[in-house]
Amino acid sequence: MTDAVIQTDKLTKYYRGQPAVEDLSMSVPQGSVFGFLGRNGSGKTTTIRLLLGLTAPTRGGSTLLGHDSQHLPPQLRAQIGYMPEGHPAYGWMKAREAERFHKSFYTHWNGDLFHAVLEHFRITPNTKAKHLSRGMRAGLCLALTLATEPKLLILDDPALGLDPVARHSFLESMVYVTREHNCTILFSSHLLSDVERVADRIAVLDHSVLRACCSVETFRQQVRQVVMRFDGEPPALPAVPGLLTSLRMGNELRLTLVNANGEVDQAMKQVGAASVETVPIGLEEAFLAYLDDRGERTSFFDHVGAKS
Amino acid sequence: MRAIIWKELRENVLWALIGMVVVSLAMVYALELESKQGQSLASNRFLMATMFLGPVLAAAIGFLQITFDARQGYWALLVHRPISRSRLFMGKVLAGLALYFAAMLLPFTASAIWSAMPGHIAGPFRWEVALPGLVDILTGVVYYFAGMIVARRAARWYGSRGLVLVTAIGCSGLVVGIPLLIGALIAIALAGALLFLAARGAFIHNGEYTPQPAPAKASLGLVQLVGIMLVGGMLAAFAGSLAVTRDFRYKNYAVLRDGRVVVQQQLNGNLVSIHDRDGTPLPQFDKPPIDTDELEKIKAPFAWLLLAPPEQFTGQYRRPATAMSLHTYRDRAVYWYFTSDTGRVEGYDTVSRRLIGSFGPSGFVTADQQPTDRFEGELANRWGSVIDGLFTMTSGVYRIDSLHRTVKPVFLPKPGEDVLAAAPFNSSQERRSKRTAIVSGETIHVLDHEDKPLMTFTPEYDAQIYSRLYLYLLDEPNGFGLWYEPLWRRDINVFTLPRYLVTYGSDGQRLAAEEIPAFVRDYRGPSIAEGMLGLVFPPGAAVVAASISTFTVQGRAEFSRMYENRASTASLVVSFLLSAVISLVINLRLARRNAMARSRRIMWATLGLLLGPSGVLLMLCMQTWPARLCCDGCGVARLVSRLNCEHCGAACAPPAPNGTEIFD
Amino acid sequence: MALRIKIQTGCDTPIYRQIVDQVHLAAATGTAKPGEAVPSIRGLAEQLVVNPNTVAKAYAELRNEGLIESQQGRGMTLCDRREVLTDSERMRRVRPLLSDLAKQAVMLGFNAQELSRMLKDECKALGQRPSKGA
Known part of the structure; x- marks a missing residue:
């Protein structure tokens, strides 16, 4: 992990007076597999579009492989593989024609790799893209992206709408591309198990603000779950810094905390719980807690029940 | 780039094909109807296909080419290719225009070839008739780029996207309005270049305005400005027309048989009063309704002689029919045309649509015979060359009887002299009306009913200005009255010039001359409609607009002559100035709100002053207006697009941490 | 019998920990014999479809615990079990x-x-x- 392949500096984008990305400063080290997480509309796709110069930032800036995102020279674009959200492909093109079309722009093209990926997704080269299933179309996009053997691979929600098998193939290919060269991958996803498998660093966007950018391990270590048992009804909780969610279940209070330190432990002791126990938490649960709305939570079905 | 061209051709060929089918149908329909009339590519019906369908097809191809690729994922798919955006754009443009031209030119060429083949058109065919259609097809290029801009430009105000189409329509207006081919080509080249630059800028910068380079911004600005002015002008004219009286009043002079000059007054096209020049109604017509038959009986018969300067009517490529001197005699089954190539009047059978024969000065020969002579010179003037079988060339006046296939010379000018006009008198009841008036050189000849010279006059007033002459036959005194009417000219305001009536006795002796004042003494004062126009076009633009097109301004003056009520000039000047100053202030405030650099503030303020409300609208629809937030440093609203507050220089506050940040 | 490793996502144990534990278990139960080759980092990463860095991290821990060693020309092999934990x-x-x-x-x-x-x-x-x- 040497220099940063992607570097953003206070990157901000407003759409009609609303921030889509706000003051995003982060860097993606070379050779890393970088998971980009966040709920729908949190600004992941906007960030990626800003990085690739597909839209201009309201303020701030970003560099890709050391070049300003807004003025990426064509030679540099050739080194960046980008798969836009939704696996777009020209419907009228046959897979073979799509290869010919895309190939014509690149000096480097690995035809064997292209056909290997097609075969993996069981796409016959004579099929038109519009007749492919969603997963196959994604495979075609992937084949077109990988065949250029990019230095930097940016995948915008590659798993969107894919069945488990296609998703698995995607992960396999992501692991594959890190084989040969020192390739950096940035991918956005909602699928936490995918992130757990392949990402070594993650960034989490929450309502257009970057809240976390760290290694997966750090993230896992920083999120903790604590179960507090009380003799009677659990009391109202004082404001705890770093509290993500709290869940009341009978005499139990289950807290998910982030960046918990001695101060927090102190605060919790004062509440007067009969027992305090730290329970292990999986990455997926940690993400859920992290991405969910902050504060005390009950199942939202409760509200439905209360009405009727 | 070849791959891009291939992709664009493949993706849009369907639209082009649909367009081609529609255009072909329209052309076939037009030719089907017009060919019977001896008309082909330059006929109005045929030009509808090129003038309307061409632009629609071009704009549609431009729009569709961009709009499909502008969808988020596809935009990325396209522009992320390692090729410069301008090459990408050029590839698109080449493919799109190739499709457009193919879709238009294939049916057009087919129509031209069909028309050129004998037996299809009941009239002569010359390749010049293809010119207006070709120019129209070329105009489509302007619409093509306009369509691209509409599809690509991100604008917060949707109307401002469509403005470029208004500009393109304005360009069409120029193309149709400018009589000279070169002028039309220049208009297309200018508008095309501007729209090309604007479309390219929008394409390269993802449709966003701020990152564009100055030339692209300036072109977009000009294009938008023209659109705003056209829309504003139309709205203002509409508002102005609501403000003025709806009654259409019109006054003109008439000469009676007894030599009196009376005034006819019309209201909304109906004759409402006839009175003498003092305002006293004629006794027999003192109350409406006026018996027009009675009136015609007391009006003097006249011959209308137009001494039009030839240069005003030459080079009108859009009317190749007149350029070719297409003149029609209706001889039941034969159409007659004068063809300047052969110098003969040719007849075409309307059934077989083939040449049956032609007239020369010495007579008629059938199509299979070789003609031996030709009418020398040119047609005396396009509108009055053929009246009641009177065929007027500069080299002589002939009487052609197409039914009996005979030609008789009526008048031959002296050597070195040209016939300018010839006309019969408009009343055929009386024997003495079967006279003919001819202007040759600087003399007016009157021939009797047997075409023998009766007498001559010499016009007394400048024929360059008074080039519309009416020769009246008067009863009292028994003789003639020569009325001098000025013809519209670019360089002189003819509406204020007086008319003259000079009377002659039956022996040609000059009896009297009378000066008759023009009805409207001063057309220069603005009407309310023009004043409203001033609200949209304050001083700078008004001057520019006026100097660009005297034609339009003069046309408007003639139009506004109909309206009697006018606003006072002073109040209009005030409204001009007021709107200019208000616009300046608004633009300055807007520029300050956007924290613009000094030079740009000055630029926008100047535009506000010169262009008035158009300048304000231009600024509003060009600029992006970033949101503003309250600054933490000084508490004043600041732009989100700047790293530092424009008021206090404080850096943007990062979003407040909520304690859940994880960074390593 | 070769070393067979399976991982699960979404559970409380991190992936690298799962790998470490399973190698431990295999060694302890004798499913894998000392001297037996351990899959390469790359090979295991592709087989499990996980980030190679994760496998590398697990192997580093195993090496620190003395459970595996790299041998010239043979990649990594399982060692004789030596107690390294107190x-x-x-x-x-x-x-x-x-x-x-x-x-x-x-x-x-x-x-x-x-x-x-x-x-x-x-x-x-x-x-x-x-x-x-x-």
């Missing part, structure tokens, strides 16, 4: 598991004898000689 560390790791087991067993109505007999059988099934490590 007694107290081993105790610390096994205690929570024992306590869970005990709780569950009591809840299900087993007594201590039954539990210890079942524990012995389980160990036997894993190929563990009851005498060793006692």
Whole structure:
């Protein structure tokens, strides 16, 4: 992990007076597999579009492989593989024609790799893209992206709408591309198990603000779950810094905390719980807690029940 | 780039094909109807296909080419290719225009070839008739780029996207309005270049305005400005027309048989009063309704002689029919045309649509015979060359009887002299009306009913200005009255010039001359409609607009002559100035709100002053207006697009941490 | 018999920890013999479809614990098992598991004898000689 392949500096984008990305400063080290997480509309796709110069930032800036995102020279674009959200492909093109079309722009093209990926997704080269299933179309996009053997691979929600098998193939290919060269991958996803498998660093966007950018391990270590048992009804909780969610279940209070330190432990002791126990938490649960709305939570079905 | 061209051709060929089918149908329909009339590519019906369908097809191809690729994922798919955006754009443009031209030119060429083949058109065919259609097809290029801009430009105000189409329509207006081919080509080249630059800028910068380079911004600005002015002008004219009286009043002079000059007054096209020049109604017509038959009986018969300067009517490529001197005699089954190539009047059978024969000065020969002579010179003037079988060339006046296939010379000018006009008198009841008036050189000849010279006059007033002459036959005194009417000219305001009536006795002796004042003494004062126009076009633009097109301004003056009520000039000047100053202030405030650099503030303020409300609208629809937030440093609203507050220089506050940040 | 590693996502244990544990288990139960080759980092990453860095991290820990070693020309192999953990560390790791087991067993109505007999059988099934490590 040497220099940063992607570097953003206070990157901000407003759409009609609303921030889509706000003051995003982060860097993606070379050779890393970088998971980009966040709920729908949190600004992941906007960030990626800003990085690739597909839209201009309201303020701030970003560099890709050391070049300003807004003025990426064509030679540099050739080194960046980008798969836009939704696996777009020209419907009228046959897979073979799509290869010919895309190939014509690149000096480097690995035809064997292209056909290997097609075969993996069981796409016959004579099929038109519009007749492919969603997963196959994604495979075609992937084949077109990988065949250029990019230095930097940016995948915008590659798993969107894919069945488990296609998703698995995607992960396999992501692991594959890190084989040969020192390739950096940035991918956005909602699928936490995918992130757990392949990402070594993650960034989490929450309502257009970057809240976390760290290694997966750090993230896992920083999120903790604590179960507090009380003799009677659990009391109202004082404001705890770093509290993500709290869940009341009978005499139990289950807290998910982030960046918990001695101060927090102190605060919790004062509440007067009969027992305090730290329970292990999986990455997926940690993400859920992290991405969910902050504060005390009950199942939202409760509200439905209360009405009727 | 070849791959891009291939992709664009493949993706849009369907639209082009649909367009081609529609255009072909329209052309076939037009030719089907017009060919019977001896008309082909330059006929109005045929030009509808090129003038309307061409632009629609071009704009549609431009729009569709961009709009499909502008969808988020596809935009990325396209522009992320390692090729410069301008090459990408050029590839698109080449493919799109190739499709457009193919879709238009294939049916057009087919129509031209069909028309050129004998037996299809009941009239002569010359390749010049293809010119207006070709120019129209070329105009489509302007619409093509306009369509691209509409599809690509991100604008917060949707109307401002469509403005470029208004500009393109304005360009069409120029193309149709400018009589000279070169002028039309220049208009297309200018508008095309501007729209090309604007479309390219929008394409390269993802449709966003701020990152564009100055030339692209300036072109977009000009294009938008023209659109705003056209829309504003139309709205203002509409508002102005609501403000003025709806009654259409019109006054003109008439000469009676007894030599009196009376005034006819019309209201909304109906004759409402006839009175003498003092305002006293004629006794027999003192109350409406006026018996027009009675009136015609007391009006003097006249011959209308137009001494039009030839240069005003030459080079009108859009009317190749007149350029070719297409003149029609209706001889039941034969159409007659004068063809300047052969110098003969040719007849075409309307059934077989083939040449049956032609007239020369010495007579008629059938199509299979070789003609031996030709009418020398040119047609005396396009509108009055053929009246009641009177065929007027500069080299002589002939009487052609197409039914009996005979030609008789009526008048031959002296050597070195040209016939300018010839006309019969408009009343055929009386024997003495079967006279003919001819202007040759600087003399007016009157021939009797047997075409023998009766007498001559010499016009007394400048024929360059008074080039519309009416020769009246008067009863009292028994003789003639020569009325001098000025013809519209670019360089002189003819509406204020007086008319003259000079009377002659039956022996040609000059009896009297009378000066008759023009009805409207001063057309220069603005009407309310023009004043409203001033609200949209304050001083700078008004001057520019006026100097660009005297034609339009003069046309408007003639139009506004109909309206009697006018606003006072002073109040209009005030409204001009007021709107200019208000616009300046608004633009300055807007520029300050956007924290613009000094030079740009000055630029926008100047535009506000010169262009008035158009300048304000231009600024509003060009600029992006970033949101503003309250600054933490000084508490004043600041732009989100700047790293530092424009008021206090404080850096943007990062979003407040909520304690859940994880960074390593 | 080759080393067979499976991982699960979405559970409480990190992937690298799952790999470490499974190699430990294989070595302890004798499923994998000392000297046997361990899949390469790249190979295992592609087989499991996980980030190679994760595998590398697991292998680094295994190497630190002395469970695997790299040999010239042969990649990585399993070592003879050497105890590297202190007694107290081993105790610390096994205690929570024992306590869970005990709780569950009591809840299900087993007594201590039954539990210890079942524990012995389980160990036997894993190929563990009851005498060793006692």
